[in-house]
Amino acid sequence: MFDSDGRVAAAVSVSGTTAQLHFVNAAPIAEQLREAAARIARAIANPAAAE
Numbered sequence: 461m462f463d464s465d466g467r468v469a470a471a472v473s474v475s476g477t478t479a480q481l482h483f484v485n486a487a488p489i490a491e492q493l494r495e496a497a498a499r500i501a502r503a504i505a506n507p508a509a510a511e
Contacts, residue, residue: 461501462501470500
């Protein structure tokens with residue numbers, strides 16, 4: 461996630477054991493991460509809207 465100046469301000473990630481993630485298709489997980497990052501960024505920009 462980036463701040464208003466375009467600098468990295470925060471990050472989200474997924475972790476798991478190799479057994480848990482070995483056969484996982486990363487595309488759906490990546491999309492969920494992007495959506496979560498967007499929700500967090502909106503909440504940071506406008507905390508009242510997140511309540």
